[in-house]
Amino acid sequence: MKEVIKIGLKYDIEDSYDMAYKYYSILSIMNELSLVKRDVQLLAYSVSEKKAVSEVKEEFIEKFGTSMATVGNIISKLYKKGILVKDKKVVSIVEVLNMKFENNFVLGMQLIHKENGDKG
Secondary structure, eight states, X not given: OOOOOOOOOOOOOOSHHHHHHHHHHHHHHHXXXXXXXXXXXXXXXXXXXXXXXXXXXXXXXXXXXXXXXXXXXXXXXHHHTTSEEEETTEEEEOGGGOOOTTSOOOXXXXXXXXXXXXXX
């Protein structure tokens, strides 16, 4: 019999950028994506501005005090990890990760011990 423990964590979210930042940070940790702060900032900024990543590059550089080379490296890294897709010249977040962060939502999590032989 599986034991289910429900723990509620609530955070006060300031805006859609903050919500997206927390979401992508959690996703990175839970899926061992090894995203660094700047990677998560770019994803969160793109989503909060409701624009493709390729459309916010210059705004992002100015707002976060980084360089075009750094943004290019981030985009390349996220593309290789399957987080970004390219359609012609437009680079955007894969649809399954591109949520609307203006609304409240609930995240579910399931951690399974391989030692116990549980399949889920």
